[in-house]
Amino acid sequence: MNEEYDVIVLGTGLTECILSGIMSVNGKKVLHMDRNAYYGGESASITPLEDLYKRFNLPGSPPESMGRGRDWNVDLIPKFLMANGQLVKMLLYTEVTRYLDFKVIEGSFVYKGGKIYKVPSTEAEALASSLMGLFEKRRFRKFLVYVANCDENDARTFEGVDPKKNTMRDLYKKFDLGQDVIDFTGHALALYRTDDYLDQPCLETINRIKLYSDSLARYGKSPYLYPLYGLGELPQGFARLSAIYGGTYMLNKPIEEIVIENGRVVGVKSEGEIARCKQLICDPSYVTDKVKKVGKVIRVICVLSHPIKNTNDANSCQIIIPQNQVNRKSDIYVCMISSAHNVAAQGKYIAIVSTTVETNDPEKEIKPALELLEPIEQKFVSVCDLFAPTDLGRESQIFISRTYDATTHFETTCDDIKDIYKRMMGADFDFEEMKRKKNDIYGEEEQQ
Numbered sequence: 001m002n003e004e005y006d007v008i009v010l011g012t013g014l015t016e017c018i019l020s021g022i023m024s025v026n027g028k029k030v031l032h033m034d035r036n037a038y039y040g041g042e043s044a045s046i047t048p049l050e051d052l053y054k055r056f057n058l059p060g061s062p063p064e065s066m067g068r069g070r071d072w073n074v075d076l077i078p079k080f081l082m083a084n085g086q087l088v089k090m091l092l093y094t095e096v097t098r099y100l101d102f103k104v105i106e107g108s109f110v111y112k113g114g115k116i117y118k119v120p121s122t123e124a125e126a127l128a129s130s131l132m133g134l135f136e137k138r139r140f141r142k143f144l145v146y147v148a149n150c151d152e153n154d155a156r157t158f159e160g161v162d163p164k165k166n167t168m169r170d171l172y173k174k175f176d177l178g179q180d181v182i183d184f185t186g187h188a189l190a191l192y193r194t195d196d197y198l199d200q201p202c203l204e205t206i207n208r209i210k211l212y213s214d215s216l217a218r219y220g221k222s223p224y225l226y227p228l229y230g231l232g233e234l235p236q237g238f239a240r241l242s243a244i245y246g247g248t249y250m251l252n253k254p255i256e257e258i259v260i261e262n263g264r265v266v267g268v269k270s271e272g273e274i275a276r277c278k279q280l281i282c283d284p285s286y287v288t289d290k291v292k293k294v295g296k297v298i299r300v301i302c303v304l305s306h307p308i309k310n311t312n313d314a315n316s317c318q319i320i321i322p323q324n325q326v327n328r329k330s331d332i333y334v335c336m337i338s339s340a341h342n343v344a345a346q347g348k349y350i351a352i353v354s355t356t357v358e359t360n361d362p363e364k365e366i367k368p369a370l371e372l373l374e375p376i377e378q379k380f381v382s383v384c385d386l387f388a389p390t391d392l393g394r395e396s397q398i399f400i401s402r403t404y405d406a407t408t409h410f411e412t413t414c415d416d417i418k419d420i421y422k423r424m425m426g427a428d429f430d431f432e433e434m435k436r437k438k439n440d441i442y443g444e445e446e447q448q
Helices: 015-023 050-053 086-091 125-128 132-151 168-174 177-190 202-218 232-245 367-373 411-426 431-442
Strands: 006-008 030-033 102-106 108-114 115-118 224-227 249-251 259-263 264-270 273-282 292-305 317-321 332-338 347-354 379-390 397-401
Touching: 006 015, 006 132, 006 264, 015 030, 015 232, 015 411, 030 232, 086 411, 086 431, 108 177, 125 132, 125 264, 132 177, 168 177, 168 202, 177 202, 232 249, 259 273, 273 411, 292 367, 317 367, 332 367, 347 367, 397 411
Parallel strands: 006 030, 006 273, 030 249, 108 317, 273 397
Antiparallel strands: 102 224, 108 115, 259 264, 264 273, 292 347, 292 379, 317 332, 332 347
């Protein structure tokens, strides 16, 4: 403890572990502490099942029909990885992939008029899909071809639409797409949570749809990946990376005080000792006076003994309920995984419903999603506040992560990581830079 570190990290949530790994690879001396006895903080996977019952204060222990408690690894925050997304790039570049095994999620579905439909993943599926009528399909296909060919640096691909000026509403109009198609394009392909994007320049949406189709192209069933044994494996993978580069880890370490002198962080006090540092990274729970509440999320973990209806008995899937379909301002998400991912007992499925809270009765808000999952064996309900930093760390050198939102992929988490990195280092996060630094340390020859 009584040492001087470049960076001290508090909390072992995914954001903190990735930043700790990146800082260690960057040659910084890192101390990483967590008051919990387990990795993952808010984004942990809970095992055995008995611990989940305790965590949610459910009386008694799990029934025998749930199988062995040790067979369960239940994520508190459900998310999938986009196959071509930023987190997969971070995993590949840092070679954290060598500690993890992934499976492709079998299908992505979208809710329309009370039913769920598979989001078409191939041209043949698009033509066979009952999401759209025949003429709508042709127009949608033209739209997808336009998106695939659109290159922001080549005006010849614009076809009279300027992606940096024209809004997405204009682009939908150009291809004469109807409301249902707009709903599933914006929410199931571009993965927006609300409809605010319609009046913004369409370049961002074009890039998001490209990310979806590039991710889909890698494995074909869906654009999403999920790690065996649960998401709790991710923070542990990056923690190992940090340790390889000399990072020091301490779990079960009570944090008594963040020591500040002249408005700037100088260290952290724990069990009477002070570890000194130049910069500090932490999650909102460690600095309640430097964050503000920006909303609430409800998550319901549901244990099922059957696959979700109308998903072709998929052992994993994602369902998005666009807000327009249920008269809301934000989407409802369902992530489903099963014993195939070593996160549940044989023949069991875990479906997790999440959304941004909009009323005083959050459970009523997710009713349409729960109806898709019936019958449900056991529910674990949590409603938690979302926090964002009020202090960006320029003076204090304290860099605070944001609470994980309701989205079912890690793109927003990666944006937060890149944002914190830029504020700490004064430069953009560069994947290539990470690669080079690694070669320096291992002394590998530059690969051709």
